[in-house]
Amino acid sequence: MEHSTPLITTIAGGLVLAFIFGLIANRLRISPLVGYLIAGIVAGKHTPGFVADEAIAMQLAEVGVILLMFGVGLHFSLKDLLSVKKIAIPGAIAQIAVATVLGMGLAYGLGWDFMNGLVFGLCLSTASTVVLLRALEERQLIESQRGKIAIGWLIVEDLAMVLALVLLPAITGILNQGNSDFTTLGLSLAITLGKVVAFIILMIVVGRRVVPWLLAKSAATGSNELFTLSVLAIAMGIAYGSVKLFGASFALGAFFAGMVLNESELSHRAAQNTLPLRDAFAVLFFVSVGMLFEPMTLVENPLAVLATLIIIIFGKSLAAFLIVRMFGHSKRTALTISASLAQIGEFAFILATMGVALGVLEKEAQSLILAGAILSILLNPLVFNLMGRYLNKSETIEDQIIEEVVEEEVAQVPVNMCNHAILIGFGRVGSLLGEQLHEQNIPLVVVENSLSRIEMLREREISTVLGNAGNHEMMSLARLDCARWLFVTTPNGYEAGEIVAYARSQRPDIMIVARAHYDDEVEYILERGANHVIMGEREIAHSMLEELHLDKMTNDEKMKECPI
Known part of the structure; x- marks a missing residue:
């Protein structure tokens, strides 16, 4: 009997190729993420040989984003989020504005119209959730003040992109009708903001009581399978509900699900039980990104690709660096935030796809966005390594201690004891x-x-x-x-x-x-x-x-x- 197995083929092929190329990257002392991306390029339709199902791969990537953001939420409290709001909110908005303007400038140079430039610039302004979190995890920065600022910054970017995804069809409709119905636009914005605020309030007021209670009930059954299933059901269910009922994003919904679950004493066990799944689907995310890459773009538009990459890695990073420094944080903190944001990811793909479907983004622009995403993700570990080398050469341990006092409120206190x-x-x-x-x-x-x-x-x-x-x-x-x-x-x-x-x-x-x-x-x-x-x-x-x-x-x- 003939079986249709595109899902199994995609998962098996993606994981096997990711393991092979990830192992090679590790042996070459390169980040395994590079290997996962190369595995995706090999599995994509633009290269000969094995071809995985692109649509299924993208859905698996969304699962990876949900589980990863849920895991971050498990270690992130509302207090942590509010503690960085003074820099994360204005910083993220200012950085999005700068990146969007730079993107519009490149679009103008390429002869595109205003809407093409606006959508193109927005796509270049937001960082990848998975890449940023993986970079922070590898460097043990998730729970540091720098990590909290970066995550808070990311949450604000996600909210901004949710608004962009909702408003883009409304703006396109107004432009196509040839009138200036700003009342409709304002109403769409108000409804979107109201839904997102309603979701956040619901999670903080109701979710903080109901979700830990559900987890405790499942743990009381004594079944490890039921406990793990309850954790996954909570993460996936709330993420899905946040999109379908409140118009938010999967990432935002999963983050708040994890954050309210952090109130439970079982949060550590929940994080431990879901870790293997989070890692596996995070790998599939990178494979799916690699599958989108069309190598011929580098040959046909090398200068445009280079300009796009410069905006992502240098333009965004410089803006973030200056903003963080303006808020009085140290050079180390500013460089960490800059390196974290020096790439683009999942929201760029979603927004670009919608822009092409609505006819407000050129196919050429979408190719540049995908090329910029792939190359920036490939280069992100190098950016972090260069930052580390620079700080190691320019700072002593004493300098780091002084900076920690400024940026984290918890300094490294030199130990003055022996026989301990x-x-x-x-x-x-x-x-x-x-x-x-x-x-x-x-x-x-x-x-x-x-x-x-x-x-x-x-x-x-x-x-x-x-x-x-x-x-x-x-x-x-x-x-x-x-x-x-x-x-x-x-x-x-x-x-x-x-x-x-x-x-x-x-x-x-x-x-x-x-x-x-x-x-x-x-x-x-x-x-x-x-x-x-x-x-x-x-x-x-x-x-x-x-x-x-x-x-x-x-x-x-x-x-x-x-x-x-």
Whole structure:
């Protein structure tokens, strides 16, 4: 029997090609994102060989956006969003305006009319949700002040693009009728804004109570499958409802779903259970973007492509840099925001497709937008690397500390102690261990990348270092050179192994204890120099057995406990 399998073919082909080219990119010390994009180009209709279904790939990409924004919302509170509104709202609006004007200038030079230029400029003004979040995640910046500003900026951009998508058909209709019915335009704008505000209020007032309650009920069933299903149902259902009922975007709906779920004590478990799906669909997003790329555009319009790329990478970034600096933030913060926004993505594709369908955007402009998106996403890791190298050369650790005081309100406080314990991570395991060390008055330094946990620890006057323990500078700040113990409680065993290997190379005499989940992780961490590796499952089994007090019972007593 003949089967129609375009969905399976697209998923299987996309993931296999992404794995192959992502692995190659990683071996070449290039961001795996580049490999995923190349996989999409190979799977696209513009290259010979295997061709995936483009329409299905784009829908899978939307799922990736939903899950990724939901994950961000799980670590983002309303307080975090409101804390950056003073810079995110005016900054994003000003940056959109600058990018749109630059795009209109290029359109004028290419001989296009006003509406073509306006739509083209708007497409170049908004950054990709997936690319920005992946870049922040890779650099452990999601929960930093810089990360919060970038995410808040992104949310404002999404809202602006939602308005553009709603208003564009109305404006096109007015222009086609040849009159100036601004009343209709104003009414459309008011209705759109009202719907979005209604959705946000509904999520904040009702969602903050109902969503955590639903999650708690599903967890009470004791079924891990039902719990994971409830998380996915909440994320996808609210995202879909935000589009169909309120005219918002999938990304915005998913973000607020995650944000209200953050009120629940089960948010950490929800994030952990959905992580594999988020990663898989994020990869499919990049594959779908690569499929849209038409290589001949580079040959037919090289100068126009270059000009488009300059606007995206330099024009937008320079505007963002100046805006952030005007608000009194440091050079490091300004450069991070600039690098984060130096690309375009999903909203550009949606807006360009609508513009072509309405007849207000040239097909040539759509090709330039796609080429600019592909190239800017490819170059974004390089932009971040260049920024990092520049800051490493131009700043010392002391400079970074001074800047952190200005931009994050939580400075790196130099540790001034020796013969202490360094605790990597203050999550579920780390917090229990840290409490016991603190109660026994053992000098303690915690290395943690969560800003909220750092603030909580400092309120209790516990020495902390804000950052990723994989960064050698963070370990120096924690005074690895004279520490007595190192406890590594990060859940990723292979990441823990790398931390252990560096610590052992610097301090052959330090006592190192780490955690692991699996036998292969235990062996891996021990090989890299840990003195002891604790596997949770073994300790639980051992503790349960100890509760029987079998060593204190005689054989006769054991027989009495188990009568035949």
